[in-house]
Amino acid sequence: MSNEPELFPTTGEDGQHFRRPLTPEEADRLPHVQRLLLGYFGEPPKREPWDPLSQFIYSLLSSRTRTEMTYAVVRNLRQRFGTWENLRDAPVAEIEEAIREITFPEQKALHLKVALEQITERYGSLTLDFLHRYRTDKIRAWLAQFPGMGPQTTAAVVNFSTLRRKAISVDAHHLRVSQRLGLTPRADAATTEERLMRLVPETWTAEMLDDHHQLVKKLGQTICTFEKPECRQCPLLAICPYGQREVVATEPTSPLG
Numbered sequence: 030m031s032n033e034p035e036l037f038p039t040t041g042e043d044g045q046h047f048r049r050p051l052t053p054e055e056a057d058r059l060p061h062v063q064r065l066l067l068g069y070f071g072e073p074p075k076r077e078p079w080d081p082l083s084q085f086i087y088s089l090l091s092s093r094t095r096t097e098m099t100y101a102v103v104r105n106l107r108q109r110f111g112t113w114e115n116l117r118d119a120p121v122a123e124i125e126e127a128i129r130e131i132t133f134p135e136q137k138a139l140h141l142k143v144a145l146e147q148i149t150e151r152y153g154s155l156t157l158d159f160l161h162r163y164r165t166d167k168i169r170a171w172l173a174q175f176p177g178m179g180p181q182t183t184a185a186v187v188n189f190s191t192l193r194r195k196a197i198s199v200d201a202h203h204l205r206v207s208q209r210l211g212l213t214p215r216a217d218a219a220t221t222e223e224r225l226m227r228l229v230p231e232t233w234t235a236e237m238l239d240d241h242h243q244l245v246k247k248l249g250q251t252i253c254t255f256e257k258p259e260c261r262q263c264p265l266l267a268i269c270p271y272g273q274r275e276v277v278a279t280e281p282t283s284p285l286g
């Protein structure tokens with residue numbers, strides 16, 4: 030955990046937990062980020078949400094793999110096996126061969142087969158449609174029991190699928206950008222999501238959170254990259270303490286001193 034002071038403290042000097050209301054400035058931080066990103070990138074493409082099981086399969090395969098590649102692999106799985114039941118019943122080696130283009134195919138093939146078998150065993154058939162009946166926190170806790178499912182992937186299943194619940198799928202890009210902007214302290218995905226969700230206006234829908242995720246991810250992939258953020262051309266520079274420090278630090282020195 031970080032030693033940085035908490036931006037929105039939840040523990041008072043007497044150790045009592047509380048959650049103070051956000052100031053108007055704090056309450057506008059995420060909407061401000063959103064307005065600037067929308068102004069720069071435009072509206073992200075609208076997602077056609079998948080059923081929860083298909084999104085589960087996608088999310089389980091997606092870690093450390095490019096989005097386009099994961100989509101291509103999931104499409105290929107559908108074509109090759111015809112049904113998710115056939116995928117479940119296939120030998121691990123065949124699943125591994127079918128997903129060999131993504132990262133860690135050996136481990137993910139095993140996780141996928143075990144998860145599909147466990148879902149069938151627990152529910153009686155291979156579907157996650159029954160999750161529609163449950164509260165978001167219950168769904169996420171249930172999904173987290175499966176190997177390979179963490180905070181980022183459970184958020185993706187509940188937010189991107191037809192479940193369409195409020196959650197932020199904090200991937201490596203989202204984590205880095207949030208920290209550089211000073212929206213969250215240096216923390217893991219679960220803590221970062223929890224801090225960000227405190228800043229989400231009540232009026233934001235699950236679809237708006239999906240848009241927000243896509244915009245922040247795009248910024249992280251194109252401008253706020255891990256190695257060399259291009260702060261001078263970033264639409265968030267005016268509200269980014271890290272970026273402003275970077276710009277000052279790399280300012281060319283005047284020959285006149």
Ligand code: SF4
Nearest residue numbers: 253258260263269272
């Ligand atoms: S100003 Fe720089 S550090 Fe800040 S979000 Fe933009 S690219 Fe990232």
